[in-house]
Amino acid sequence: MSKLTKQQVLEEIPQKGFFGHPKGLFTLFFTEFWERFSYYGMRAILVFYMYYEVSSGGLGLDKTVALSIMSIYGSLVYMSGIIGGWLADRVLGTSKAVFYGGVLIMFGHIALAIPGNITMFFVSMVLIVLGTGLLKPNASSVVGELYPEDDNRRDAGFSIFYMGINMGAFISPIIAGILMKQSFHLGFGVAAVGMFIGLVVFVATKKKNLGHAGTTVANPLLPTEKKRVYSTFAIAVVVIGALVAIAIPQGWLTFDSFVGLIGILAFLIPTAYFVVMYRSPKTNEVEQSRLLAYIPLFIASVLFWVIAEQGSTILALYADTRTDLNFMGIELSPAWFQSFWPLFVIILAPMFAWLWVKLGDRQPNIPQKFSLGLLFAGFSFIVILLPGFFGEAGALVNPLWLVLSIFFVAVGELCLSPVGLSATTKLAPAAFSAQTMSLWFLSNAAAQALNAQLVKLYSADTEVMYFGTIGGVAIAIGILLFFISPIIMRYMKGIR
Template sequence: MSRLSHREIVESVPQKGFFGHPKGLFTLFFTEFWERFSYYGMRAILVFYMYYEVSEGGLGMSEPLALSIMSIYGSLVYMSGIIGGWLADRVFGTSKAVFYGGILIMFGHIALAIPGSVALFFVSMVLIVIGTGLLKPNVSSAVGEIYPKDDHRLDAGFSIFYMGINLGGFIAPLIVGELMKTSFHLGFAAAAVGMFIGLVTFVITKKKNLGLAGTQVPNPLSPQEKKNWTKYTVIGLVAIAAVLAVMIPRGWVTIEGVIALVGVLGILIPTVYFIVMYRSPKTTPTEQSRLIAYIPLFIASVMFWAIAEQGSTILARYADKRTDLNAFGFEISPAWFQSLNPLFIIVLAPLFAWMWTRLGDRNPSIPRKFSFGLLFAGLSFLVILLPGMLSGEGALVNPMWLVLSYFLVVLGELCLSPVGLAATTRLAPAAFSAQTMSLWFLSNAAAQAINAQIVKLNTPETENLYFGTIGGLSIVLGIILFLAAPKIVKFIKE
């Protein structure tokens, strides 16, 4: 089969039909909406499920262990995107990767919905980790595929797509947070239903709306490479299973050891990936220059997500333990606070999309948008210092402090995340398009791998030092990135 050009793929996609954007954006928007509904619904109650007592329907883990596992879970979810991106680039194409990933995610939530043991909990983790790795980077990569090159709508399109992500993320904690009052497993069942609806939406609408997008394998394996890949994959899986069969009964595999290993991999994998892509003969000199420009953006993203992702760990526990949940005359579910981030994005994303389009040539450069993101993220942690200083250690605080913290980090997210998605599609080497999108999500994986180590440092005694140090570091890095922006732009070579 002859290779399709980007132009031929774009011509197969109806270019008008979804708020002035390609019709395929509808399919990708709602597929991702339901996938995020399932993921954020599960995530909103997962840390509580881990550390609540068994008598309360939980697993009875210690709080520090639950926080670390939650961070590692998030890290592995995004780290697995490397596998998903590679399979899309070399074996499946993005369309099949999205479909297979959705099936695994759905079964992962079904496993959580079945009352069982800690072992069943870890089975669900494996399914959701692998499934999200297949689906998440590839559905985002497909957004860039349906637009013509240098289309001015691309940034706005990613902002609309990003709003779909957060619409699912807003609704899910409200529903699942209420269901958890009856049973955690009812909440997990709702997440499974959400992923099923997403799969149905994708299958029914993809042919008409996406055309040829996602059907082509960008860098397919040769027959010999495919044969070797199959052989080594089978050998590797058998070897891993054999090693675990020996080590687990002897107690040589511990949760703490896995947490430490993932922490190392969170830094090592993206480092190796940058080197491999940069040195590849398939990467042109211009693409190498753009990869160099991408490195400081990647580091900035790690810093940002290290703060933002603590909304489901440190701030979730803060909502549960340190916040007055009856401040407004009725009982607030601690899970509901995780709807704040997507709620603010739903409200503000159209304004940011309009602003970037309206500014045109006066747009701040990509690095400077990232620097604004770091500034707001740092402020969100400094703000949470104030109630502790004013109320004293252990006192319940007004929930509006958490609302303000989430609001500030959302301002940073809208400066950094949709812009980062669009920048990734522009700066990716042609032979590594889906894999570079996976690399973008590795910044989140690295951040949460780091978080798995540092969340244990947050105690009532160290609360102010914890928030102040991390928030201050983010602001300092933001200032450095702002000053270095002109040099970074030169490497982009647009």
């Protein structure tokens, strides 16, 4: 079959049928719902599983080590998106990448659900990292293919898609938090079931709702390239394996050195991506200008996720050790606090989707929305430092402070994250569409790699300084971004 044009793909997708949006949004909404159900259910209890004593069903790791592992694992999850984006753009197409990614994630959760030792823990992490790298950026890319470039529904569509993500993320920590009292492995098992349901939904509805969206390989490998690429990949695997086999016995590859290496790669890889895409002969002058506009948005996203992703590390520890979990006669699970963030997004996402459509051309532009996201994220850390600043040392904190902090970061997310997904599909060079979406997720990878170092600075004694410094920097950069937004808009060449 000859390669279909974008217009031909759009014509075969039912353009109405899901809240006034293309029917394919239904398929992607529920696929991502179940994938996020599995991921966030696992993530809600993972840090506790790592540092709880073996007698309590955990691995008995040091708390600081557990926080760093959690951050570096999150970084690798999003960093693997570059592999998924490359495979989608050059080998599989985004639709196949979504399916194969879901299969790997499911098996990763199954491995984590098997009671065993720390070896099974790391096997599951590898499978989930690779699977998420295939699924997550490519599902978002397919959403972008459902709409014409000038369709005003696009931002609203991504907000609805984002609501699906957060519905899964809301429900799963509640279930996992209950099950962790019985066994951590029961919670991980439910995550595996969730991913299986997501795969069933995707396979059963994609033909009717998506048509050929996501099936085209944007920049396929030429026959002359395949042998060289596959040989290079095989050699790289052998060399890396040999280096690891030598470095570990020699003591060169330790946990700290690995964290440092991932931290360097998390910033080096997106920098290289920008340079390669900018200098590629397949990127025209307009696309080059849009890539330059994307750089400050990427930096703002990194800082936002530095704060937001501490919900599963520092704030999870805060919920477990600093918060009064006996509230109004109810014994709270520390995992349940991770449901508040998606709950707020579920409540507010339709309002934001309606607001952007209602405002039309009068809505804030993309950089201004990013600046609002940073401001709210910064305020969330200012809020959570107040109990430590005004309260007694070591006193347990009313859980409503933590809920209020989470509310602010959720508002910030709705200003920045769905808008960033939509902006990425608009600003991406045509030859690098899926890979540019992977680049967007690399902002999260960079943030969590940075967090792997930052979490070492947190303690009861440094709590106020820790939250105040990070929150203050976010607010300052948010204000700066707002004032330079007209300059960024000029480089976007008509994209608003």
